[in-house]
Amino acid sequence: MDGKTKYGFTLPALILIGIIVLFPIIYNLFMSMNSWFVASGKGPEWIGLKNYINLLDNPRFWNSLKVTFIFSLGTLTVEVVLGTMLALFLNREFKGKSIVKLIFLFPIAATPVAVSLIWGMMFNYDLGIINIIMQNLGMEPLLWLASPKIVIPALIITDTWQWTPLILLIVLASLESLPTDPFESAKVDGANIFQVIYHITLPLVRPAIVVAAMIRSIDAIKTFDMIYVMTQGGPDVASENLNLYIFQTGFSYFRMGAASSLAIVLFTLVLVINILLSVIRKTGAK
């Protein structure tokens, strides 16, 4: 086989990737430098970087970044800590282990929209079961989704319920495949359980945790369905993250150029965070 034939074999794949991955990104970049108010019926008009400059003094954009950041950091922290703790707890032989693992799969398998509708009802101020339980326990009912202050914690709770099991399962799979020697020698040396977990288990499963965190962080940053169903970004814009704001700008306001520039910001954000996480993973491996 000569040197050039091999390119022939990869060509179809390259063309396909070019069409479905590269082209939309480049077209989006191009659109983001246009002003295109679809509702006016006029075509796109080239305006250079004006869409990006407009973002700088757009309080709603900064608010959406803040919401994206708080929501993602909140879900990621709670889910990674909780998921890893549960995985450590479940990492032993006991009767019915496979059934317990199966039960933890249920939330992942459920449709996010259905989950959000049910949680939305449970958070209802007047009729929701959560407030009814809280009142029976003698607590004051909370406004949850109607309060700008606790709407994001309410969303984090919902997200945690659905996605902690994913972290749990990835970390548990990694735990189960660990070599047994280091643990045996630690036992011989008289290390207690916390020392074993901190100095041996966690460093060994670190790559798995980072991979799980990467998957979750991408998802959390671009969360749409759950927030759209539960609050539509409300009250006002208190839970409007970047992805929701893109949708509003593009499909409610029909400002396609501005929406494209927001999409580029989101794309960059996801890219940077993933580069950071993969650096963490590599330095950990050394």
Place this chain on the structure above:
Amino acid sequence: MKKILYISLIVLLLSSPLWAGGNKETAGTDQPASVQGFDWQSQSGTTIKIMANKHPWVDIIEPKIAEFEAMTGIKVDLAIYPEDQFRTKRTVEMVSGASDVDVFMLMPGNSLAQYHQAGWVASLDEMMKSENLLWPEYDLDDIFSSALGAGVKDGNHYTIPILLETSLLAYNKEIFKKYGVSVPKTMEELEAAAKTIYEGSGGDIYGITLRGKKASATSQWVDFLHSFGGEWLVNGKSGLGTEEAIAATEYYGRLLRLYGPKSAPSNSWYESISIFMQGKAAMVYDASVFKPNYENPEKSAIAGKVGYATIPAGPAGAVPHVSNWALSIYENSKNKEAAWLFIQWATSKEIALEGLLAGIPSARDSAWNSDAFKQGDTTPEWTQASIDSYKIASPIWNPPVIPVGECRDAAGSAIVAAILGEDVRAASLAAEKVMNKVLDNQ
């Protein structure tokens, strides 16, 4: 021999329904001359696609579509979406330029400016004048001119109204009686009534419930804006920061904050009227079309106990609004004639009356004046309040601009701030700034 007798008897018995059916059919051909004169079958064999939103009117139409199909030979493909998704989907279909939609529902007060400028709606005037296409019994003059006129741009008709709605103050008579409250005539009385009931019940019954969810709240808030003397636009610029607008927004927010449901900022019409229908709120100010919900004993705990009134007067009088859903034909539709036949059937006198009997406020005079409606009217108070409201109403309920959604969201921010007890003046001025920026970038 006996067997043959039995068989022939059974055959006779089985065939008797056929005879009966046959008789009916012969009777059926004896139709009024005018119907025979108009060729409903002229577009037979066509399929038309209709986009509708989940609206009580569609619930009336949907089961009857088979009748239209049998009468005309036109096949109807009806797609129904929840309102938010419907608006988005409809515009995306239009923008794509390749939609196969023929007829769609539209609120002219909300979208006609945009749809007209973008060239997405077809002018109906030629078909409205055509002898072959205008059903002689259709009677265009019977449609309220305010409703038909809402669909006019540059002298051409683009929409045919299916209903004409307004907003009414609905109140729970039992609660009013219990707390000795009479029907409020002014904004001061409204607040006093809400206060009396909320405080009298120890906070168990909300004085009033209104929409508080961002943009959706503006549809009723606008009547308070107008009644306080404010306007969406003042000299082509946003009027959200005027003293009148700030006073209206402050008042609206205060009603909900002090005497309304705690969940107000996340309530759209559905949540709001649900609270009223559970008997948890004494009053609701929302669209008149929700009467069938209030009066349906299966859905509502207060059916039969509801009274209706027009909006109480503010410093600038009592100014409700009228709005209407309508049907339009897509400019690029290839089946405009079939679509026009459908529109005439769907907005005919018969269907208008049937809708009104089911509580959908008709856009046709004949329906309101018909004996069938007057005799069977179980809520004459609602009828009277509706008619009174039509007389004093403003046709403006949305900002009369193209980027309607952005301006409504801007006003919605100020409303939410008012409900939450934040600085209303600052929020209104911020909303004004956002709206002016939007208007500059059309």
